[in-house]
Amino acid sequence: MNYxxxxxxxxxxxxxxxxxxxxxxxxxxxxLLSYPDPVFEFNKQIIDATHPYCVAYKPNIAFYxxxxxxxxxxxxxxxEYIPENIFTIADAKRGDIGNxxxxxxxxxxxxxxxGLDFDSVTVAPYMGEDSVSPFLDYKNKWxxxxxxxxxxxxxxxxxTKDETGWLFEKVIRTSQRWANHxxxxxxxxxTHPEEIAHIRSLAPEHFFLVPGVGAQGGSLQEVxxxxxxxxxxxxxxxxxxxxxxxxxxxxxxxxxxxxxxMQEEMSTILG
Amino acid sequence: MNYxxxxxxxxxxxxxxxxxxxxxxxxxxxxLLSYPDPVFEFNKQIIDATHPYCVAYKPNIAFYxxxxxxxxxxxxxxxEYIPENIFTIADAKRGDIGNxxxxxxxxxxxxxxxGLDFDSVTVAPYMGEDSVSPFLDYKNKWxxxxxxxxxxxxxxxxxTKDETGWLFEKVIRTSQRWANHxxxxxxxxxTHPEEIAHIRSLAPEHFFLVPGVGAQGGSLQEVxxxxxxxxxxxxxxxxxxxxxxxxxxxxxxxxxxxxxxMQEEMSTILG
Numbered sequence: 001m002n003y004x005x006x007x008x009x010x011x012x013x014x015x016x017x018x019x020x021x022x023x024x025x026x027x028x029x030x031x032l033l034s035y036p037d038p039v040f041e042f043n044k045q046i047i048d049a050t051h052p053y054c055v056a057y058k059p060n061i062a063f064y065x066x067x068x069x070x071x072x073x074x075x076x077x078x079x080e081y082i083p084e085n086i087f088t089i090a091d092a093k094r095g096d097i098g099n100x101x102x103x104x105x106x107x108x109x110x111x112x113x114x115g116l117d118f119d120s121v122t123v124a125p126y127m128g129e130d131s132v133s134p135f136l137d138y139k140n141k142w143x144x145x146x147x148x149x150x151x152x153x154x155x156x157x158x159x160t161k162d163e164t165g166w167l168f169e170k171v172i173r174t175s176q177r178w179a180n181h182x183x184x185x186x187x188x189x190x191t192h193p194e195e196i197a198h199i200r201s202l203a204p205e206h207f208f209l210v211p212g213v214g215a216q217g218g219s220l221q222e223v224x225x226x227x228x229x230x231x232x233x234x235x236x237x238x239x240x241x242x243x244x245x246x247x248x249x250x251x252x253x254x255x256x257x258x259x260x261x262m263q264e265e266m267s268t269i270l271g
Numbered sequence: 272m273n274y275x276x277x278x279x280x281x282x283x284x285x286x287x288x289x290x291x292x293x294x295x296x297x298x299x300x301x302x303l304l305s306y307p308d309p310v311f312e313f314n315k316q317i318i319d320a321t322h323p324y325c326v327a328y329k330p331n332i333a334f335y336x337x338x339x340x341x342x343x344x345x346x347x348x349x350x351e352y353i354p355e356n357i358f359t360i361a362d363a364k365r366g367d368i369g370n371x372x373x374x375x376x377x378x379x380x381x382x383x384x385x386g387l388d389f390d391s392v393t394v395a396p397y398m399g400e401d402s403v404s405p406f407l408d409y410k411n412k413w414x415x416x417x418x419x420x421x422x423x424x425x426x427x428x429x430x431t432k433d434e435t436g437w438l439f440e441k442v443i444r445t446s447q448r449w450a451n452h453x454x455x456x457x458x459x460x461x462t463h464p465e466e467i468a469h470i471r472s473l474a475p476e477h478f479f480l481v482p483g484v485g486a487q488g489g490s491l492q493e494v495x496x497x498x499x500x501x502x503x504x505x506x507x508x509x510x511x512x513x514x515x516x517x518x519x520x521x522x523x524x525x526x527x528x529x530x531x532x533m534q535e536e537m538s539t540i541l542g
Contacts, residue, residue, distance in 0.1 A: 022370075022371070024374070060367075060371055060374075062365075062367060062371045062372070062374035062375045062378065063371075063374050065374070065375065065378040065385065066374045066375070066377040066378045066381070066384050066385055067384060067385060068343055068347065068378075068384070068385035068386040068387065069340035069341070069343035069344045069347070069386070070340070071385070072339055072340035072343055073340045076339065076340070091367075093365065093366060093367050093395070093398075094333075094364065095364060095395060096331075096333060096362075096364050097420070097421065097422040097424075097482075097487075098422065098424075099293075100293070100331055100333045100334075101333070103295070103331075103333035103334050103336070103337045104333045104336065104337070106337040107333065107336040107337045107339075110337070113337050113338060113339070114336065114337055114338060114339035114342070115339040115340070116339065124364070124366060124395045124397050124398075125397065125427075125428060126395050126396065126397045126417055126420075126428060126429065127364075127395075127417070127420050127422060127424050127425065128422065128423070128424020128425060128426065128427030128428055128429070129423070129424045129427055130422050130423050130424040131422065131424050132424075146397055146398070149368070149397075149398050150368065151368040151369065151398060151399065151401050151402065152399070152400070152401050153368075153369075153398050153399020153400045153401040153402050153403075154398065154399060155399065156396075156399030156400055156445060157396060157397060157399055157438065157441065157442065157445075158397065158399070160431055160433050160438055160441060161433050162431050162432050162433055167428065167431055167438065170428065170431060171428065174427060174428075211368075216368075
């Protein structure tokens with residue numbers, strides 16, 4: 001999905017919600033464990049119930065990988081089940097030397113090789129340009145680069161300050177030479193509301209993927225006030241608050257209720 | 272495998288060679304494609320031929336992931352085939368918020384969950400302490416943290432300099448509060464010989480996993496002169512130079528020859 005199609009979906013659905021599919025076999029409702037593929041069954045019912053309210057789904061790859069090859073099969077089925085008009089994000093935080101990042105790109109973008117065909121992948125910037133550029137060799141695919149993450153540990157290195165500013169600012173400035181806003185987004189955590197407006201000034205056109213609303217404590221209103229641009233420019237993620245809204249038989253309905261609440265709040269914000 | 276066992280293996284085999292299993296289905300000898308699992312068959316023959324000369328194997332996870340769930344099956348079989356007395360490294364460069372890193376730890380360390388049971392995993396430091404510590408919750412397992420990588424892009428962010436020094440120095444200083452040399456190693460690229468002695472002074476006891484000798488241009492002699500400590504303290508990796516030494520029927524023999532040459536050079540260095 002390209003930039004213009006994504007903006008169109010946001011306007012049509014009046015939503016900039018991304019739902020994180022952090023599907024943990026240890027947390028899903030017990031009755032699903034009798035299905036042949038409980039992780040897929042959970043995701044299928046979540047997608048059926050929530051797709052009217054979101055514009056993106058973000059499977060968190062760790063959760064699938066933790067189940068070995070069976071997890072990769074569940075991931076493939078999940079990706080195939082997501083409707084065509086919804087943007088897909090492999091939340092993988094990959095990044096390695098060029099030769100190896102090229103293989104990660106095959107893993108997430110080349111259906112003929114891995115069975116997967118995501119629209120985008122999250123990438124860690126530590127190893128620099130040649131760790132990121134192989135993902136950009138795939139036409140119409142996106143890199144979502146970590147800038148300022150939502151966790152406590154973001155304080156450890158991302159605020160390292162040289163004469164030009166903080167490390168996360170350097171990541172944003174430097175990486176804009178690698179791809180424009182039609183091929184790259186940035187991860188900007190909702191737990192740093194004081195920085196979002198500033199980051200927006202550094203990257204006025206780019207989409208930000210914003211984790212940290214909900215379970216991690218960030219506020220949707222504050223993110224929107226500080227981070228929105230003329231084409232919205234935000235994908236706000238919620239994972240646990242939606243998919244684990246209930247742990248019993250009504251989990252999909254409960255998830256839909258939470259997603260709808262967020263969509264309604266977003267509709268008001270979009271004005 | 273713990274620190275003392277690793278040191279003992281290095282002394283016994285007179286080698287600090289790590290062989291990178293960057294097994295690309297597009298590069299292995301054609302005749303292997305008729306096997307039910309060509310990637311595993313290649314690895315099996317490489318392991319049979321080279322295991323006397325190395326103390327560690329490092330499957331590069333991207334190469335397996337690029338084949339989807341089939342690749343994960345090949346990885347599992349490969350890991351099970353590696354002899355018990357050889358240290359195993361999942362070269363995965365993972366790292367995410369704590370909750371998610373916990374699932375990556377399950378993927379690489381919890382055999383009951385994923386089928387995999389590596390000794391160690393490479394981790395990217397960008398997201399800080401809580402992205403690393405879940406891997407350390409597994410007893411007798413290691414984190415190998417990226418410090419100064421071997422690629423050109425290492426210049427982009429790792430040399431960011433604040434009042435305390437470069438970012439890679441900060442990573443090394445800060446992370447020593449998270450685990451000692453019996454649970455943590457550092458990735459230090461052979462392509463930065465000018466920094467290795469300095470990094471050794473910052474982390475006198477730790478093992479360094481050193482990529483970049485061979486295909487990327489680093490020198491074994493220079494790495495040893497600058498980086499060795501009283502317990503060796505080095506695992507020098509070679510991937511392509513060994514496993515793709517020949518592209519025909521004699522690939523395993525050719526790999527053994529290259530591995531033996533490195534082991535002999537290492538034996539001389541160990542004195």
